[in-house]
Amino acid sequence: MPVNYAHIHKNLDQFADLTRKKLEEAQQNLKNATEQIEQASREQDAVREAVARVERQASSLYTAMPGNEAILDTFPLPDCPAEYSLIAADGSQINPSRHRALQFCLINIGLIHVEHGSGEAPKQEVFTELLDQDQLYTSDGTLIGEEEVALHRDLLERQFLLEASPANPQKPTITLTDGPLKVFTGPTLSGERRQKVQEQSKRIDQQMQARGVINAGYIDKPGAEMINRMLDLYAQTKDDPYRPYDAKKRANKGVSDLALFEKRLAPGQRSAIYYAISKSENKPDAQDLCFFLLNVSSDAEAPWLARVEFPAWMAEDTQKVNLLHAALYRDAQVFDPTPYPYVLHRAHELAVVMMVEHDEVEDLLLSRLDIDHLPRGTMSHKQTIKSLPKR
Numbered sequence: 001m002p003v004n005y006a007h008i009h010k011n012l013d014q015f016a017d018l019t020r021k022k023l024e025e026a027q028q029n030l031k032n033a034t035e036q037i038e039q040a041s042r043e044q045d046a047v048r049e050a051v052a053r054v055e056r057q058a059s060s061l062y063t064a065m066p067g068n069e070a071i072l073d074t075f076p077l078p079d080c081p082a083e084y085s086l087i088a089a090d091g092s093q094i095n096p097s098r099h100r101a102l103q104f105c106l107i108n109i110g111l112i113h114v115e116h117g118s119g120e121a122p123k124q125e126v127f128t129e130l131l132d133q134d135q136l137y138t139s140d141g142t143l144i145g146e147e148e149v150a151l152h153r154d155l156l157e158r159q160f161l162l163e164a165s166p167a168n169p170q171k172p173t174i175t176l177t178d179g180p181l182k183v184f185t186g187p188t189l190s191g192e193r194r195q196k197v198q199e200q201s202k203r204i205d206q207q208m209q210a211r212g213v214i215n216a217g218y219i220d221k222p223g224a225e226m227i228n229r230m231l232d233l234y235a236q237t238k239d240d241p242y243r244p245y246d247a248k249k250r251a252n253k254g255v256s257d258l259a260l261f262e263k264r265l266a267p268g269q270r271s272a273i274y275y276a277i278s279k280s281e282n283k284p285d286a287q288d289l290c291f292f293l294l295n296v297s298s299d300a301e302a303p304w305l306a307r308v309e310f311p312a313w314m315a316e317d318t319q320k321v322n323l324l325h326a327a328l329y330r331d332a333q334v335f336d337p338t339p340y341p342y343v344l345h346r347a348h349e350l351a352v353v354m355m356v357e358h359d360e361v362e363d364l365l366l367s368r369l370d371i372d373h374l375p376r377g378t379m380s381h382k383q384t385i386k387s388l389p390k391r
Contacts (some may be wrong), residue, residue: 029252030259036231036252037260041071041194047234051277052243054233061279063233064226064257067290067315069272077268078322080330083117083174088343089161091153092351093147094358096136100381101376102362102369103143105131107153109160110350112343116327120352122343126350127160139193151197154183158204165213172323174214178344181217181309182278184290204287214320218328222293222307222341226276227257258305259295265303270325273315273353290315292323296332296339304339306332 040047043065051065069075094106106128112211131152136144154177161175183201208215230248237243261271271293278289290312297304308328314320332339366376379387 015081015257026254029255033228033231033255033260034253036235037071037227040231040234043234043238045072046238047230050234050237050241051230053241054237055277058071058243059277061245061277063277064291065277067273067275071272073272074262074265074269075272075325077329078326078328081117081172081323083115083171084323084327084342085165085169085171086114086162086176086327086331087164087174088112088118088176088178088341088347089157089164090178090344090347090351091157091192092148092348092353093153094353094361095149096143097383098143099361099380101379102365103136103377104362104365105149105152106138106143106353107131107149107156107359108351109153109156109349109354110352111160112350113164114343114344119158122346124346124350125164127156129156145237151183151295155197155200158183161215162204163209163241165208165211167211169211169213170215171322173211174216174324174327175208176328176341176343177217178348179217179219181215181311205311209311214314214324215311216324216328217309219309219342220305220340222255222305224307225254225256227260227274228252228255230274256306261293261304262303265293265305266299267295269305270294270308273321275312275315276309288312292321292325294328296329298333298336298339298343302312302337310355369381 043319048066051063054063054095055061055065089109089111091107091109093108094104096103109129111127113125119166135152138148140142154286157177164174165175183197205215227279229247229250230251232247233245235251236245236249265271273290273292276289276291277302288311289309291307291309293305294308295303296306306328306361308324310321310324314324332340335345369376
């Protein structure tokens with residue numbers, strides 16, 4: 001049955017009214033946050049001290065903290081070196097489903113390696129991993145979900161990037177992933193599994209650092225409010241250093257970092273560098289990540305900001321920061337006027353798994369079980385009916 005458009009038409013006026021109210025609220029919150037950031041820019045040392053103080057006091061905290069660059073400074077597009085390596089990875093997966101005839105999980109990683117200045121064609125590879133049976137289930141015996149599969153995928157992306165980067169780079173090297181740089185370890189993971197993932201991720205980070213590789217995450221159209229949270233933290237605590245910060249009482253909600261800087265950055269410019277403070281009971285190392293906002297647009301009338309994350313050890317290395325800034329802007333221009341890094345898009349194209357491939361892999365696995373006379377599973381009635389030809 002199609003959508004009941006009559007029901008939607010009855011609610012169109014209400015939808016428009018609520019949208020208008022939400023926009024008016026967002027505009028007022030942006031105005032307030034803009035005034036706050038301008039004041040904070042004149043009191044940067046006090047802002048940094050306030051964040052550091054709350055970080056020591058709070059068991060969990062999610063905010064930004066100013067680095068050594070002035071909060072509202074902007075930085076022009078640096079010259080791009082003639083030779084450097086740019087390596088990107090992206091992944092996709094087949095999630096296990098109890099409704100299918102066979103429970104299995106496949107992860108596909110696309111990797112592209114570009115040697116700028118060499119004249120050589122980009123190297124492209126696809127890595128496919130079929131999870132073992134004992135990896136398909138949690139410690140209490142339940143089938144793993146999409147979050148756990150995404151965790152496997154994220155770790156594999158970073159492992160393949162490490163293996164693709166030279167042990168002793170002869171030229172500057174950047175590795176790039178789509179989305180946040182850090183592997184997310186959500187609350188559904190057991191303590192033992194979370195610790196293991198964090199250790200694996202940390203080892204990869206340490207090896208990247210030892211090689212001097214620039215390891216970055218690229219977030220298109222970012223929605224994070226870390227700088228806005230920093231402003232609220234300062235506003236709540238600046239008059240009383242002993243007052244605990246209460247994130248639940250945060251004012252000016254909905255003002256993203258993108259909104260704060262969208263009109264401040266000209267094409268090719270980046271913002272100041274900020275530390276990303278993400279502290280919880282499960283993550284004691286809060287200041288191991290930095291970010292800046294980058295306007296990858298070439299049109300002054302149509303800014304497009306991305307959030308670029310990188311390890312904190314890079315923050316004071318001007319040469320590496322400049323290379324990352326210049327290389328990402330250059331690569332994003334391939335898709336002008338909808339700028340987005342070419343290498344990430346190409347890695348995605350390499351990695352994506354189509355539904356027809358899902359079915360082919362399942363048939364291949366079932367056929368192999370038949371050879372050993374192992375019992376086939378059965379598809380659920382729900383899935384069987386859904387799979388019937390559409391009328």
